[in-house]
Amino acid sequence: MTVAEAPVLSGPAEKLAARLAGSPLSGRASVAERDLPTVEVEPADWPETARFLRDDPECRYDLFLDLFGVDNLKRRGQRTRFEAIAHLHSLSRGERVRVRIPLPDPEKPSIPTVTGVYPAADWFEREMYDMYGFDVPGHPNLHRLLCHDAFVGHALRKDYAPGQRWFYAEEDFRMPDWARETDERAGHFETQTISIGPSHPATHGIIHIIARLDGERIVRAETMIGYLHRCFEKMSETHHWNGVIPYTDRLNYVSAMINGVGYVRTVEKMLGIEIPERGRLVRTILSEFSRIMDHCVCIGANLVDIGALTNFTYLYQNRENIYDLIEACCGARLTVSYVRVGGLAIDVPDDFVPRCRKLLDSIPGFLDDVEKLVTNNRIVRNRLAGTGVVSREQAIAWGLTGPMLRASGVPYDVRRARPYDFYDKFDWDVPIATTGDNFGRYLVRMEEMRQSLKIIRQALEIFPARGPVNSDDWHVVLPPKDAVYHDMESLIYHFKLVMEGIRVPVGERYEWIEGANGELGFHAISIGRGGPYRLRVRPPCFPSMAAFEKIIVGGTVSDAVATLGTLNIIAGELDR
């Protein structure tokens, strides 16, 4: 859609349009107002637009969040078959923009690289190449990222069958070019190239690092991912809106609840429905407990990697206790599937509040134990302080969010920057560290757990004892079972919802929340069917992992292990 079709602009979109009109890009970039101000440019103008949006003093979109492809093959009213969509955020102004880049050639779609402007774009462009076959001229390392190297075709194209697999054998593995050459210099030991992973105790899941060592120092590294690429985005295209929820749980399975909340919020915004206060508070409380669980595993596993085994048992006990609460709510421990579009699967048990209060009493004791054991422990300090350093500028350039960004001194937290649910009503702080090292990230996570407890405590104070948790819009939410059995209308609603899914209005929307690892966003496109046409998830640890190979260069292998722990890589979310 162009400006001519949507002439009325207001607020940020209007300002952006005026700014672009007075720039060298005038006439080549059009602005539309959607859920976000949307700039549309031709592929050839994309790098210049990116540079302008980053550097212009009134734009300053410095944080590169996302870049992904869309295949419009079965979507009506689109100019081109393929398009790319980017999301940029301005940390100083707190605003964001979407850039749409329609790719005119359906046979050989091509989009120039912006890695020169935003280093964070590197892996996102490789993913587009892998999933859609977009050529990215100028990209330094254009290879498949998620699918294996013997894969044929591009999986997220609409004409690719979801179940089509390809045989992959060990010989098909692509060793990076630089790793195959030996590096010999006169008067110098020969360097050696080692492979860390894919199955290695420190990789927490399946990650493969090829590293070149000079003695014990890493001089070059490349990370291979995709070992857990479970095709989330393709699978979501084959399911109803509610049927996607179990898949979202398995993105970041360490804090499953938060993913579900992020996803259903996107769909609810598209539908324009609000859910009752009680339902939103349950989501908030369980999300914050999930955040605590996530940080517990991250810190516990990180400390195990550097040899402090005891803490894991203390921290893990918190998880077990929180599991009891979650199991009482929804019957599952880990992968909860508790949220639904329009509310929750079922109401919380009667003793929900006392159970939460009991947890609020027990968790700080475990955290205190760990702090006493670790925070001033000399070995831990030696291992963590000053290693894996990410400066503020690097963190922004690499597109990091969440605890990684906050540990580098940028106080960006979605719950504060763009409060959703009740986060603006609670009194809590955004902890930051200024060192940007592993120890800073440890401290930020420890403090975040305490802030989460503070949020939960306040949420429990305003938690209504009775009341609905679901919206009463029966076009979206299943009517009560009793009504389904006894009245015809409810039965029809039930049938239509189960058989056809929710009718989400045609359009697209991006909604984002603060996941345990950073900004978790869902970009959904609906063409009015019962399920998503395209569902893009913006995985928070994807940019962190992309930055990993840059962070560890110059350090030792043991520092790399400590750093990998504080990045908190969750393979389900990284590879999707």
Place this chain on the structure above:
Amino acid sequence: MAVIKRETLPAHGASPAGPIGPSGTDYLTTRLETMVAWARRNSLWPFPFATACCGIEFMSVAAPHYDVSRFGSEVIRFSPRQADLLIVAGTVTDKLAPVLRKIYEQMPEPKWVISMGVCASSGGFYRAYHVTQGIDEIIPVDIYVPGCPPTPEQLIYAIMRLQEEIASGKKSRDSRSAKAAAEQPA
């Protein structure tokens, strides 16, 4: 089938070399296979091939609350060469399949495999272009554990079932290796 009678079992905490037996005698009568099976079943050293969500539940099994050391399986090895029980916890993708195969081959005999969760058992609800539809496409499996993820109780039950089968001689694997060797062309 050799079953150790209660009275022929070593007294708790005693070693076969020390004074054992019902009346402090220094010998016991049993069959070698029974003794070996008894040792094997109570010292299963797991290699957790933890790829995804199930790996987190495996952590629960290893953590104090469920405490798998009660079953002699707490010595978690991250080298396949030191392990005899491969627990495949989580989704295995086509990209990962050669890795899993290699790890299985690196484990010394006798070895057993538990497929934890539906993804490892059948691909689960990922009927998708990059997911192996069950690890039995590439390696033999002794025990399948359903669930997404299975609860820790389920995994512990699987370990107990495996112990029973090892003790009963059904899963000694020696017979399988012998059969495989016999089938190989000379």
